[in-house]
Amino acid sequence: MSGHFALLKRLRDGSELSDFIREEIRKIDAGVRGEERVFERLKELRLVGAFRVFSDVCLVLDEWKVQIDCLVVTDRCCIVLESKNISGRLYFNEELDEFYKEENGTETPISNPYFQLMRHIRFMKEFLRKTHPQMKVTGAVIMTAKSCRIMQKPTHYSIYKLESMVERVTQIYNSSGVASFSGEELDVVGKLLEENRSPFEYPPLCEYYRINASEIRLGVECPGCGVLGMRRTGKTWTCTSCNKRDRNAHKKAVDDYFLLINNRITNRDFRKFCMVESIYAASRMLGNMDLQMHKAGGKTYYTKK
Numbered sequence: 244m245s246g247h248f249a250l251l252k253r254l255r256d257g258s259e260l261s262d263f264i265r266e267e268i269r270k271i272d273a274g275v276r277g278e279e280r281v282f283e284r285l286k287e288l289r290l291v292g293a294f295r296v297f298s299d300v301c302l303v304l305d306e307w308k309v310q311i312d313c314l315v316v317t318d319r320c321c322i323v324l325e326s327k328n329i330s331g332r333l334y335f336n337e338e339l340d341e342f343y344k345e346e347n348g349t350e351t352p353i354s355n356p357y358f359q360l361m362r363h364i365r366f367m368k369e370f371l372r373k374t375h376p377q378m379k380v381t382g383a384v385i386m387t388a389k390s391c392r393i394m395q396k397p398t399h400y401s402i403y404k405l406e407s408m409v410e411r412v413t414q415i416y417n418s419s420g421v422a423s424f425s426g427e428e429l430d431v432v433g434k435l436l437e438e439n440r441s442p443f444e445y446p447p448l449c450e451y452y453r454i455n456a457s458e459i460r461l462g463v464e465c466p467g468c469g470v471l472g473m474r475r476t477g478k479t480w481t482c483t484s485c486n487k488r489d490r491n492a493h494k495k496a497v498d499d500y501f502l503l504i505n506n507r508i509t510n511r512d513f514r515k516f517c518m519v520e521s522i523y524a525a526s527r528m529l530g531n532m533d534l535q536m537h538k539a540g541g542k543t544y545y546t547k548k
């Protein structure tokens with residue numbers, strides 16, 4: 244989420260995107276709280292057989308990346324749980340494949356969690372195909388907001404409220420036939436999940452949200468007062484607003500650059516973004532940072548290590 248805060252800080256004053264990004268931050272935050280509620284509540288889960296709970300599972304299979312909120316791997320089946328922290332009155336229109344919420348008389352369309360759930364079930368089937376082909380994979384969407392009412396429920400897949408989740412997961416387990424896996428085998432699955440873990444990373448946010456780079460304010464941020472546009476004088480940066488000096492203030496700007504604009508930076512990009520004129524000073528600063536240098540066809544650029 245650090246990228247979202249960097250973006251908010253660097254949007255021009257009065258940018259109409261600011262409210263949108265604030266809302267994105269709120270949603271991400273709500274999502275994380277929802278996942279935590281699911282994980283917390285699953286501590287009450289007791290099944291007759293062995294099971295393991297994994298939360299925030301980021302996996303990669305060849306080029307296919309997923310971020311699954313919660314996995315309950317049992318001796319009978321694997322249950323994918325997707326949490327959605329959305330308040331209001333919720334409607335699932337199956338005929339139109341639409342999902343929307345109604346709050347204070349306003350209808351807001353929301354991306355249908357069904358497709359995400361199906362994608363993640365498909366992924367887990369594929370993931371377990373070689374090592375545990377007999378493992379059944381199923382799942383449900385869990386609505387975690389305290390103030391949500393499901394007004395119109397889909398019939399062809401499971402969507403439950405948090406308060407009934409433990410009972411529902413128990414039912415899914417009980418109706419999944421006989422146990423075919425030992426506790427040791429579940430630990431093998433756990434190890435596989437660990438080995439194929441891939442950190443979830445956003446692409447640079449301007450690309451992700453299709454924001455024109457010209458919307459982004461340039462300059463090095465003062466660690467003292469937060470004003471952008473420190474000046475490089477000799478070997479240090481000086482704030483034009485509060486006169487604070489800092490030798491390494493450009494490092495944060497380069498981090499911002501990677502989070503917002505591009506995951507590679509050239510000397511020219513650096514000079515423009517940090518507002519430095521000297522190629523040599525820029526080259527020294529880039530060279531002294533813990534970055535990976537690449538040379539391709541006479542061009543040099545840097546990436547994070």
Ligand SMILES: [Zn+2]
Binds near residue numbers: 468469
């Ligand atoms: Zn300052």
